[in-house]
Amino acid sequence: MHFWDLLALAAYFVLLIVIGALSTRRVKSSDDFAVAGNRITWPILFATLAASFLGGGASMGRAGKSFTEGYVFMFAAAAFPLATVLAGWFIAPKLKRYVGAHTVGDIMAHHFGAPARLFTGLFSLVYCIGILGAQALAIGTVFNAILGIDVSTGIVVGMAVVLLYSTLGGMWAVIQTDVLQFLMLAVFVPLTLVIGVSQVGGAEALIARLPEAHFSVMGDYSVGLFISIFIAYLLGETLVPPYTQRALAAPDSRNAKIGYTLAGGFGFLFYFISASIGLVALVLFPDISPDRAMPELIRSALPIGITGLVLAALLAVVMSTADSYLNSSAVVFVRDIYQSFIDPEVNDRHRLWIERWVNLAIGVGAIIFALYATSIIDALLLSYALWAPTVLIPFVLAVLLDLNCCRAALWSMLAGAGMTILWKWGPFEFEQLTGLSGLIAGVLTNIVVFTTTYKLFRLPHISVQASTSVKEG
């Protein structure tokens, strides 16, 4: 890499650490660490949410998929931005009713009691650490592709920076760095595409040099496979802890709704840009590994000076996702497990201290996890399989319909998790036999068990409200 490229990259890292250090002054309580004092207006919510969900999968993963399969995967995965728009319209505004809530577990406890909080906390932790590990691996992949240093060193260096600013500044540091990272990815990733397309010889040349199937909606997918991926992306990442935490950080329903809905809309744009970069890389570098499509285009096709900035933008894409999941993991552990079941009398200052140490510990754990994962998308999908079949259905039903039934929530979560595990990793190879993914089987089981149990055992509304500290505003 050229000296100026390295300088741009170093300047970006220094800026992130400075933001983290300056944010320390703003973090005086656990409220500040978890939800930035509930003061995030919609432009900030939009930027931090978009930066969080546009990670390694939406950038390098999407480019890699279009490199091998064309636009078809982008169309199937567009279910996620669609789900974000729908969540922004119907769910996010309702979340502001739960005054004092920091986590999904807080809301589950409000509707279903303390045991539901424990299960939600555990599933949230597994999910967040899984995605965090995948993003840590993605950071290593970017370092390796651009600087040539080995993946393990890249993971350690990149995650050390994330750990430093997120531990110091909590949610305040995360949202400020997220805004910076959003600006970089929204400017430099499209710039990479425009320069790449011009190097190919224009869009017409791109179409002429690639198979026709790469530009069709269904590509080489069967209808069943397309629907299966569509549903996985529609439900797999929807309202996961860091995204829900952002809606809870908004000052009111209006800001939550606008920020969430616009972020979903921006997701469509970014998916198209990432997927198109994969096609450009296929024409320019047909022999590379698909995961390297985007970094290789940045490294080889861009002029000196720009490369460092775009590399920083690519790192921004994955680091902004990693910091969000890291912050959420720490907040979920302290709020849903430590404060609820280990030390309910913990004071705010001690809780903030624990959140910082847990943030650090989980970050180190994720680095170890990342060193054993082999593919960004595969690692992401392993974690995707658990969220929707467990927490998502009872959570959405509770928020939309104001349902209260502890048994329905617990049994549906356990049944959904059990069915998913049996379906995906059991001895009978149900996925091959039926064509249904483990996630869909788990979600269907969850819905059936929830509705049946709810009809049998529904509790009076007042008994559940008494068991939680979160109040509806």
Add this chain to the structure above:
Amino acid sequence: MHWYQLLIYSVSALSVVTAVIIGTMAYRFFRQK
């Protein structure tokens, strides 16, 4: 201009314009806080 070229330019420009608007609003937000 070919429709695909127009689509790529439009989407890229929209992304950059969004970044400029959000960047301006975010600057005002953080300066006030």
